[in-house]
Amino acid sequence: MQNDFNLIKHYLTVDREIFNREVRDKAFATLITQNRSRVFITGLLALTNVCTNNCHYCGLNRDNGKIKRFTLDDETVLSSIKVVKDLGLKRVLLIGGENPQISLSQYIKYVEYAKELDLEINLAMGVFTKDEYKILKDAGLDYYTIKFEVSNSKIFNQCNPDISFLERMKAIRNVKEVGLKLGTGNIVGLKNQSLDDLVGDIQLIKQLEADWVPIVPYIPSPNSIMAKDTPFGNVDLLLRSISIIRLLLPKAQITAGQPTQDSKLGFSDRQGNIDALLHGANKLFVEVTPFALRKDFEITKDRKLLEFEKIDEMLNSVNLNSF
Numbered sequence: 254m255q256n257d258f259n260l261i262k263h264y265l266t267v268d269r270e271i272f273n274r275e276v277r278d279k280a281f282a283t284l285i286t287q288n289r290s291r292v293f294i295t296g297l298l299a300l301t302n303v304c305t306n307n308c309h310y311c312g313l314n315r316d317n318g319k320i321k322r323f324t325l326d327d328e329t330v331l332s333s334i335k336v337v338k339d340l341g342l343k344r345v346l347l348i349g350g351e352n353p354q355i356s357l358s359q360y361i362k363y364v365e366y367a368k369e370l371d372l373e374i375n376l377a378m379g380v381f382t383k384d385e386y387k388i389l390k391d392a393g394l395d396y397y398t399i400k401f402e403v404s405n406s407k408i409f410n411q412c413n414p415d416i417s418f419l420e421r422m423k424a425i426r427n428v429k430e431v432g433l434k435l436g437t438g439n440i441v442g443l444k445n446q447s448l449d450d451l452v453g454d455i456q457l458i459k460q461l462e463a464d465w466v467p468i469v470p471y472i473p474s475p476n477s478i479m480a481k482d483t484p485f486g487n488v489d490l491l492l493r494s495i496s497i498i499r500l501l502l503p504k505a506q507i508t509a510g511q512p513t514q515d516s517k518l519g520f521s522d523r524q525g526n527i528d529a530l531l532h533g534a535n536k537l538f539v540e541v542t543p544f545a546l547r548k549d550f551e552i553t554k555d556r557k558l559l560e561f562e563k564i565d566e567m568l569n570s571v572n573l574n575s576f
């Protein structure tokens with residue numbers, strides 16, 4: 254598919270039957286041929302829910318006084334990374350708020366330990382300087398993930414009071430310039446986001462040649478600023494976006510842990526996950542965050558993930574394999 258504004262917009266709105274035939278089925282076929290039917294299973298560890306920022310769509314915003322804040326100590330981080338290895342997984346994502354209490358040398362320690370265990374490692378911890386990205390890459394970091402959230406700079410600046418769109422884009426480009434693989438993507442259904450904005454989001458993901466696309470629908474998060482007046486994003490538009498991105502970036506990883514429109518099961522919804530897989534998504538997460546802390550890491554509401562034990566059966570049901 255061409256990265257063409259009008260074509261992408263057409264497919265975001267065309268009759269579902271036509272979309273399925275001309276885009277969804279081709280996206281799934283591309284997943285099978287270009288990725289050998291593989292779905293990338295990754296351990297997810299939330300390092301901290303402390304954040305200096307106040308993003309309007311996020312439940313971890315600094316003004317939310319209703320969650321108990323935590324930061325894992327080094328021992329817990331390293332033992333949780335070991336859990337990922339013991340589960341037989343090949344990769345780990347460390348994720349958290351922008352927390353200046355965690356030092357660069359701690360991140361280096363986590364990266365080096367993951368590499369000792371022969372794990373691929375991805376960090377999603379906010380904005381670092383270009384030099385810091387380079388230091389982390391030299392320590393063995395494989396991926397850095399930093400989302401642009403929405404390609405419309407006006408909307409971005411409205412809902413991100415602590416950083417401008419230009420600064421965020423510079424941080425994203427820095428990740429690429431030091432040679433790290435890039436995780437980046439958008440939120441479908443942010444306040445004031447139009448269909449044209451969503452087309453722009455998809456085009457930007459392609460322009461950036463994202464290696465992982467952590468696309469999600471907007472899910473109102475308790476005690477976030479946007480939740481007061483913005484409903485759950487449109488899952489049909491999310492699924493269409495996934496298929497279009499699969500055709501634009503045949504080898505990219507795209508998040509398959511997705512909800513259905515009306516489910517209370519959040520990202521752990523088996524049907525939501527299957528729908529995303531059939532639209533060409535191919536990345537799932539297994540939570541290794543200490544159990545007692547998971548409820549305090551609600552970036553979005555119902556941030557539950559599918560249990561590890563249920564993944565293989567689900568993938569087999571659509572003729573895909575865990576990898």
Ligand code: SF4
Nearest residue numbers: 304306308311314350
């Ligand atoms: S989205 Fe990230 S940077 Fe923004 S408030 Fe949430 S954790 Fe902090």
